[in-house]
Amino acid sequence: MYNYLIIGSGLYGAIFAHEAKKAGKSVLVVDKRPNIGGNIYTEKVEGINVHKYGAHIFHTNNKKVWDYVNQFAEFNRFTNSPVANYKGELYSLPFNMYTFNKMWGVVTPEEAATKIEDQRKEITGEPQNLEEQAISLVGRDIYEKLIKGYTEKQWGRDCKDLPSFIIKRLPVRLTFDNNYFNALYQGIPVGGYTKMVENMLDGIEVRLNIDYLKHKEELDAIAEKVIYTGPIDAYFNFCLGTLEYRSVRFENELLDIPNYQGNAAVNYTDRETPWTRIIEHKWFEFGKDENGNDLPKTVISREYSSEWKNGDEPYYPVNDEKNSLLYAEYKKLADSEQNVIFGGRLGEYKYYDMDAVIASSLKMAKRELN
Numbered sequence: 018m019y020n021y022l023i024i025g026s027g028l029y030g031a032i033f034a035h036e037a038k039k040a041g042k043s044v045l046v047v048d049k050r051p052n053i054g055g056n057i058y059t060e061k062v063e064g065i066n067v068h069k070y071g072a073h074i075f076h077t078n079n080k081k082v083w084d085y086v087n088q089f090a091e092f093n094r095f096t097n098s099p100v101a102n103y104k105g106e107l108y109s110l111p112f113n114m115y116t117f118n119k120m121w122g123v124v125t126p127e128e129a130a131t132k133i134e135d136q137r138k139e140i141t142g143e144p145q146n147l148e149e150q151a152i153s154l155v156g157r158d159i160y161e162k163l164i165k166g167y168t169e170k171q172w173g174r175d176c177k178d179l180p181s182f183i184i185k186r187l188p189v190r191l192t193f194d195n196n197y198f199n200a201l202y203q204g205i206p207v208g209g210y211t212k213m214v215e216n217m218l219d220g221i222e223v224r225l226n227i228d229y230l231k232h233k234e235e236l237d238a239i240a241e242k243v244i245y246t247g248p249i250d251a252y253f254n255f256c257l258g259t260l261e262y263r264s265v266r267f268e269n270e271l272l273d274i275p276n277y278q279g280n281a282a283v284n285y286t287d288r289e290t291p292w293t294r295i296i297e298h299k300w301f302e303f304g305k306d307e308n309g310n311d312l313p314k315t316v317i318s319r320e321y322s323s324e325w326k327n328g329d330e331p332y333y334p335v336n337d338e339k340n341s342l343l344y345a346e347y348k349k350l351a352d353s354e355q356n357v358i359f360g361g362r363l364g365e366y367k368y369y370d371m372d373a374v375i376a377s378s379l380k381m382a383k384r385e386l387n
């Protein structure tokens with residue numbers, strides 16, 4: 018009999034497993050994929066750590082979380098500075114003086130502020146949706162060229178039908194600073210995320226290729242308590258209806274050239290280009306292998322966003338009103354479920370960043386293991 022059966026070897030599950038083992042508990046982790054790590058899994062191709070389920074850049078303001086993850090990996094100095102490609106015009110992200118200069122030819126922060134001030138006037142009162150929020154942050158020109166197309170491709174919904182908080186993630190700065198995140202600590206684990214998760218799971222029994230929901234009865238019978246990090250609606254057999262997710266399809270290509278786009282991420286912000294962004298993985302580690310040598314080839318991934326349907330991988334919860342209400346109903350079922358704890362992006366239907374997942378798993382572990 019195990020003390021804990023953990024469903025899913027992503028960050029939430031791996032961290033709880035680590036903490037439980039440290040507290041002297043017996044732990045079994047199962048995952049339906051052939052690999053550990055959930056969506057932060059990286060795989061080496063031609064010396065390049067490829068982010069198989071989408072680019073992950075670790076960033077946080079939480080020193081405790083930062084110190085915590087540093088036990089499992091050394092982080093490099095990568096700073097996320099994506100470039101936006103709008104019909105061949107390139108803009109710096111996030112929105113900063115480089116962006117405003119290219120968009121309007123303004124040179125000083127004061128000129129940029131005046132331009133934004135002028136354009137945001139069309140929104141009066143509290144922004145009611147993502148479109149209004151975006152225009153009130155940066156004005157209509159930037160909204161049209163750098164936000165509208167990208168957002169509608171990513172979410173498959175009109176910007177007027179999306180919640181404003183999604184765009185509040187992006188900073189707006191009147192300085193020449195292309196750092197995408199407002200975070201004190203940032204980087205990519207040297208050697209890849211998979212190695213970091215392996216370190217978290219060191220000495221812990223992990224069974225891969227096991228679909229918990231298909232073997233629920235027999236698995237439940239061998240543990241006192243379950244930590245479930247899969248989709249909450251699937252756990253309850255979709256009895257109240259399906260929660261919506263966005264899925265992503267990756268088209269990966271290995272190219273026999275050293276440099277495809279000169280940056281880790283290029284966002285395609287027009288509506289016509291079918292992909293949302295292209296990731297060139299080697300630039301997360303400065304184009305070098307572990308010995309500091311330049312890598313001769315490159316791997317790129319085009320990302321296509323789509324509505325999730327049964328059988329796809331769920332990536333992003335769609336936290337609009339309809340789905341939030343449905344989640345609240347599932348949450349009630351989850352709360353009344355004996356001996357099961359629901360956690361993580363899918364278990365809590367929440368657009369968590371990695372650092373928030375870690376904080377949440379640690380908080381739960383503290384409560385649970387004391």
Ligand code: UDP
Binds near residue numbers: 164
């Ligand atoms: N966004 C945008 N244009 C960009 C990048 C982001 O309009 O070039 C908006 C879009 O609505 C997106 C949100 O900002 O959903 C958050 O972007 P972020 O990069 O944080 O998303 P993630 O990396 O989690 O996919």
